[in-house]
Amino acid sequence: MTAEKVRYEYDPEADAVYIYLSDEPYGYGVDLDPERRVDFSQDRTPIGVELRCLRTGVDITGLPMNDRIAEILDEIQATARA
Numbered sequence: 904m905t906a907e908k909v910r911y912e913y914d915p916e917a918d919a920v921y922i923y924l925s926d927e928p929y930g931y932g933v934d935l936d937p938e939r940r941v942d943f944s945q946d947r948t949p950i951g952v953e954l955r956c957l958r959t960g961v962d963i964t965g966l967p968m969n970d971r972i973a974e975i976l977d978e979i980q981a982t983a984r985a
Contacts, residue, residue: 909971913979918957922975924968925950941967957981 911922930945938961942951949967960982963969969985976983 909968909975911975911979915979917955919953919955920957920975920979920981922952922954922972923950924952935965936962938962939966954981960984 908926909922909924911920913920925944925948927944927946927948927950929950930943930947932940932942934940938954938956940953941949942953944950952966952972954961954972954976957976957979958981961976962984963972963976964985966972973983973985
């Protein structure tokens with residue numbers, strides 16, 4: 904996973920963002936809590952992160968590439984909590 908491949912789709916109305924970490928095919932997803940979900944490929948490589956309830960701040964602790972995720976949250980003016 905490199906920072907160059909990271910892209911995202913932000914929906915301000917839904918107060919959510921999906922961050923693509925890889926173009927590998929989806930294998931399965933894990934809901935960490937109501938605001939955070941990590942999607943993985945079949946070989947357990949993280950391929951995406953969905954974050955919801957951005958206005959209240961999102962805990963990025965333990966997320967893959969959390970430094971890059973913090974940068975993205977800053978770009979869309981959302982609050983990252985660590």
